[in-house]
Amino acid sequence: MRHEPVGPQRPFASIRQYRAKIIGRVGTVQFNFFDSNPDAWPCIRCEGRGRIYIPSGLYEIRGDDIECPCCKGTRVCPRKEFVAAYRKIIENYLAQKRRFKTLSQARRQALKKLTAIERESLQVLGV
Numbered sequence: 083m084r085h086e087p088v089g090p091q092r093p094f095a096s097i098r099q100y101r102a103k104i105i106g107r108v109g110t111v112q113f114n115f116f117d118s119n120p121d122a123w124p125c126i127r128c129e130g131r132g133r134i135y136i137p138s139g140l141y142e143i144r145g146d147d148i149e150c151p152c153c154k155g156t157r158v159c160p161r162k163e164f165v166a167a168y169r170k171i172i173e174n175y176l177a178q179k180r181r182f183k184t185l186s187q188a189r190r191q192a193l194k195k196l197t198a199i200e201r202e203s204l205q206v207l208g209v
């Protein structure tokens with residue numbers, strides 16, 4: 083039995099779902115802030131934390147936790163920046179989906195050209 087590989091899955095159904103995913107990863111204080119301010123958009127760089135971690139060196143475990151240079155520690159960004167980041171993710175997903183569809187069609191067409199015994203012989207490869 084041949085299985086068609088599952089293609090790329092859309093990472094977020096909507097921009098609100100993307101926002102919810104990001105604020106679901108921050109700490110309680112930040113979550114409460116974003117949860118009670120639905121029109122506040124989390125900074126993309128620090129994901130709404132207001133601080134970022136900078137590793138101090140390749141072999142050092144401890145790095146520095148500094149104020150996010152993007153939002154200056156405010157944890158928020160303009161909506162248009164958030165929308166741009168979301169669109170970039172969705173465009174990347176759509177490009178992967180198009181590539182997957184192209185490869186799937188090519189694979190089906192290639193398999194149609196084979197004889198029954200050739201197709202059967204490929205089953206050992208999981209094709």
Ligand SMILES: [Zn+2]
Pocket residue numbers: 125126127128129130131132133150151152153154155156157158
């Ligand atoms: Zn930030």
